[in-house]
Amino acid sequence: MEAILFYILATLMIIFAVASVTSRKILRAVIYLLFVLICIAGLYFLINYNLLAAIQLTVYGGGVIVLFIFSVLLVHHVELELEKTSLKKKIIAGIISLLGLGITLWAIFTYTFKTATTSYSSIEVKDIGFKLLSYGDGGFILPFEVISVLLVAVMIGAIIVAKGKKLKEN
Amino acid sequence: MIAGINIYEILTLTSILFFIGVYGFFTRENLITVLLSIELILNAAAVNFVLINTYLYPDLLQGAIFSIFIIALAAAETALAIAIIINLYKLIYSVEVKDTETMKY
Numbered sequence: 001m002e003a004i005l006f007y008i009l010a011t012l013m014i015i016f017a018v019a020s021v022t023s024r025k026i027l028r029a030v031i032y033l034l035f036v037l038i039c040i041a042g043l044y045f046l047i048n049y050n051l052l053a054a055i056q057l058t059v060y061g062g063g064v065i066v067l068f069i070f071s072v073l074l075v076h077h078v079e080l081e082l083e084k085t086s087l088k089k090k091i092i093a094g095i096i097s098l099l100g101l102g103i104t105l106w107a108i109f110t111y112t113f114k115t116a117t118t119s120y121s122s123i124e125v126k127d128i129g130f131k132l133l134s135y136g137d138g139g140f141i142l143p144f145e146v147i148s149v150l151l152v153a154v155m156i157g158a159i160i161v162a163k164g165k166k167l168k169e170n
Numbered sequence: 171m172i173a174g175i176n177i178y179e180i181l182t183l184t185s186i187l188f189f190i191g192v193y194g195f196f197t198r199e200n201l202i203t204v205l206l207s208i209e210l211i212l213n214a215a216a217v218n219f220v221l222i223n224t225y226l227y228p229d230l231l232q233g234a235i236f237s238i239f240i241i242a243l244a245a246a247e248t249a250l251a252i253a254i255i256i257n258l259y260k261l262i263y264s265v266e267v268k269d270t271e272t273m274k275y
Contacts, residue, residue, distance in 0.1 A: 003174030010183045017187055021194030021207055033206050036187075040213055046172050047224050052237055059241055064209065064248050071252045072202060075259045083266075085197045093196035101189040108181045113226060120171045120228035128238075131231050140235050147242050154246040162253035 002046060009046070013039040024082045030068045037061055048122030177225045181218070188214040201255050201265045209244065216240040 013036055020032035037060040044053035135141045172180075187210060194207030216237040223233025255265055262269060 002172050006172055006175050006179075010179075013183070014186055014190070017190045017210055020210070021190055021198070021203075026200065026203060029203055029206055033209060036210065037213065040217055043217060044220065047221065049220060049224075049234060052220065052234065052241075055238065055241055059245050060209075060213075064245055067248060067252050068202065068206070071255060074256060075202070075265050082198075082200055082203070085199060090197055093193050096196065097189040097193040100192060101185055104185045104189070105182060108185065109178060113177050115177060115225055116228050118228055120224055123224070123231065123234050127231055128235060131235055132238075138232075143239060147239055151242065151246055154250050158249045158253040161250070162256050 006043070006046060009039045009042050024084070026072050026076060026080070026082060027069070030065060030072060033068075034061060034065045037065070051123070051125045051128060171224055171228070177221070180221045180225075184214045184218045184221075187217075199267050201258075201267060201270075202252075204267070205248065205251055205255075209248070212240060212244045216244075 016032045016035040016039070020029050020036060023029040023032060037056065041053045041056040041061070044050075044056060131138075132140045132144050191207045191210030191214065194210065195204060198204050198207060219233040219237045219240065223230065227233075258270060259265055264270075
């Protein structure tokens, strides 16, 4: 059952990802990306990591995609179609990506992973919370603080950058 | 761990996603669609972190926590990049890659 669900999610993910990078209507490309992100959230649900699935749905499905849609509507006409990429560029990019994919897959399949035998059930929110706030061995308090400072800096920076010239004139 | 799925199938899936993102990054000529491709790449990396953690080291949490940091960084990066794109549109009325030739100074 879970395996079938995984295959369905994987197929959908790849189809929508390809559609997202090849669609010539920009708003549709954004919506295809939304479908990919929702499928990834489904993958997190499959391995019982509910916290990250919820974060994925709220931050990506709710935040990032809305930002993208806003920016598309601000700078483009809705019906606008993107320029066609030249065939030469497509072929070169395709060859480079296929080559990279081949090398990566070769590296993966020639390496034997030591899959753990201990039973795994789920990743609990409680453990994540304790780990994020622990300053002991292997704790994550420092990156947690750094990321909170970074988010504040980005918030202020985004406001100032998006305001643009007007700030200078005043 | 997903019953009936081994780690090779999952790594194959995430590698395919990653290189679809790379393909989009090379072929797209609009700044917003380039950003979409970057999101695909970052998501493939985050999935890799979580799944390698659950398959190889189920009693540790490092990969699970790093994926949260990746999502936070991706959101920050998107917000800042979109602010820059909107500012650029105000300045030169275009968000095509080929039209952005000069830096600020």
